[in-house]
Amino acid sequence: MTLNATIAEVTERIETRSADMRGTYLDRMRRAADEGPRRAHLTCGNQAHAYAAMGEDKDALATGRAPNIGIVSAYNDMLSAHQPFERYPDIIRAAARAQGGTAQVAGGVPAMCDGVTQGQVGMELSLFSRDVIALAAGVALSHNVFDSALYLGVCDKIVPGLVIGAATFGYIPGIFLPAGPMPSGLPNDEKAKVRQQFAAGEVGRDRLMEAEMASYHSPGTCTFYGTANSNQMLMEFMGLHLPGASFVNPGTPLREALTVAGTERALEITNLGNDYRPVCDILDAKAFVNGIVGLMATGGSTNLVMHLPAMARAAGIALELEDFDDISSVTPLMAKVYPNGLADVNHFHAAGGLQYMMGELLSAGLLHEDVKTVAGDGLSLYTREPQIRDGRVVYTDGPKETQNDRILRPATDPFQATGGLKQLYGNLGHGMMKTSAVAPERHVIEAPARVFHDQAAVKTAFKAGEFTSDTVIVVRFQGPRSNGMPELHGLTPTLAVLQDRGLKVALVTDGRMSGASGKVPSAIHVCPEAADGGPLARVRDGDIVRVDAVAGTIECLAPDFDKREPVTADLSGNGHGVGREIFEVFRANVGLASKGAGVVV
Structure with a gap:
């Protein structure tokens, strides 16, 4: 092909x-x-x-x-x-x-x-x-x-x-x-439901602990x-x-x-x-392009959009975020694995897994076949399936048909025509969204902003019943220079509860979400980050913010937005405790998230 x-x-x-x-x-x-x-x-x-x-x-x-x-x-x-x-x-x-x-x-x-x-x-x-x-x-x-x-x-x-x-x-x-x-343990959707019930105060910690232990077992x-x-x-x-x-x-x-x-x-x-x-x-370069294709076809982790540029730079290769966007535009989303589906990776593997997917993508002309690998020359080697005979690994032809088209579909009939990640640009900077788990009707959210400087404050506001209408929740000063860019995955159950109540909600942050980012539209990795005076530092409560994963934009619609002075935050508390003292040199020298947030490369 x-x-x-x-x-x-x-x-x-x-x-x-x-x-x-x-x-x-x-x-x-x-x-x-x-x-x-x-x-x-x-x-x-x-x-x-x-x-x-x-x-x-x-x-x-x-x-x-x-x-x-x-x-x-x-x-x-x-x-x-x-x-x-x-x-x-x-x-x-x-x-x-x-x-x-x-x-x-x-x-x-x-x-x-x-x-x-x-x-x-x-x-x-x-x-x-x-x-x-x-x-x-x-x-x-x-x-x-x-x-x-x-x-x-x-x-x-x-x-x-x-x-x-x-x-x-x-x-x-x-x-x-x-x-x-x-x-496989407790199904991931059941675990997520219990987390949401706990966030809403509907079940106690004993039920939450039981569900978590049945999932990670x-x-x-x-x-x-x-x-x-x-x-x-x-x-x-x-x-x-x-x-x-x-x-x-x-x-x-x-x-x-x-x-x-x-x-x-x-x-x-x-x-x-x-x-x-x-x-x-x-x-x-071909290996990295193949890796990005795999990321898009599987609806993989947002974290790899930061890791891949850093990995590539160590091998003398410069990846830009436009490369991810362009590859995503032609790569079909072929898999539905939690959080963008009910199946887990064991189900995905049983349905045909990577061997079936790589065969499909090679046939569609979406992967470089002419590469060197540890197994030999040519990526088609990776369409083969390992088995044991007499205690040793032998390879046979991999699956040519999906075993479950609710989990894994052919490249010619995918779950969606494009990959699961979308780059966002606008007067709020540059960010990205994992769209594969977000319902299409939630790909565009326009609503007043509520601004927070840490995720704990968001949870406090939620428990106080302060979110009663459509809201874009802005959590800033969460980038690598601010505090090492922690994942904000703990917000997922809270935001999911609001969404399930019928509200239109979105998250905008210079921090990260988990690689398992779920069904709430989340514009993440926004840079320049607020600690560098980035645009998020100019957002105020009540500003109308538009997050548009269709057009690929992220905008504050306040008429005086560009004329405002950025706010600052007291970040002194981020520099000590649980080993943070010895990472000051990292915070001071880290690169942009869009370039891989690297320190050593």
Whole structure:
């Protein structure tokens, strides 16, 4: 199938825009690769330190002739998605040893859970944790003893941070190994209903706790389609997973076999063999375009609109938000997974999942097939489905038909003709909206504004019964410079209650919503942020604000709006407590949300 003209045009635009930066990056990677295996440049003393604890693998490491894998792990057992990684190093070491190679845990990276910190002060460190993870991955790989790397991470900031680290060490081949989603528990729509009932005072905390525990109930990724599962989709679309690896449940024979297969493949693609596949060759403009197509076709997380530019910049590629908008305009929304549907990712996977979707998008000319991946050349490899035979992974042809067209539909008959994210521009700045879960009749909201400086004040006003008419709720001073740009997902039940009461409501903020942003129209990531004197700092209570996801605009209609002086806020309380003190350098140096809100790239 001929490549779609818009996809081709956007790719060419990215390549042209990035030519100098990408050229410099690749030149550095080539020079590093030309130096040969890393261990060849270490002294005997250097190496003795690196191998001292390696027991039966010492001799293989000391000779330097067998490939050595560095494991960068985000394991902790507070994140259900990361708890399965506890056993991965043992599996990987044994699999490497069986193939004549070795593997070492190079280092750990922090991994915080946005579900735990949601609505809490700790959430103000969440976005910045991505850059800390990238830095920690750099420290792990700086020992210079690895021929390839395996990256163990799943959740919100962890995968983007690991990709930034992997791109920085792009001369080293790398494969991402996921843990998979937990089995389905309490349906997500039932959980959301209980949350709304609690917000409205209709049920007590005991009922809320019961529902939450029935939803988040075992090891594995949360089953809704938020940032964590969007990350897994992205790694597959960009060729950094093995085909079909994303949504296999933890603790199953196939999950373990895929971990073994990933280890074996990591040994095969080093600079010591004949199929050298460094990360720098995989992370090119085409891979990022494929990733954006996947984001739009699945109705994925809004957080990735920030993470992808930061990830791309680490690989010498400049993404702009116009690239997302143009790709969205030609990419069909093919999936309905909670919050933009009732199904969870297990249902999506059973309906045909990524293998069916990628086959459809390739046939429609919406993906670049001619890419390098960790599995081999060509994205069509990712239409195959992994199975186990005699304890090993084998691949068969993936599904050619959807198994449930209420969850997954063909590219020729999608749920909607365009992707699930929309860029918004106007005199309030630049923002974005996840439209895939928002009913079409709510894509345009025009109403008086109520202005708040934190989400707690919104909840207080709600409990006081102050929202009795159509309202655009403006929550400002929530950007990365203000307080680290925490997710405001805790507002979702409150706003959903107002909407269910028949009011027209919208949220406008320079903060973030969850990757599981739901049915309330929300203009998020608005920048320049209020703390930089951005337009949101000029909005007043009662101003008529129009949020229009059809026209792609976000406007304050007050006649004197442009002449007003921006207000300021006392942000001194954001600088201390729960570790915020040590992140002042991040808040002071962070980039615009539209550029990825990066500190290290």
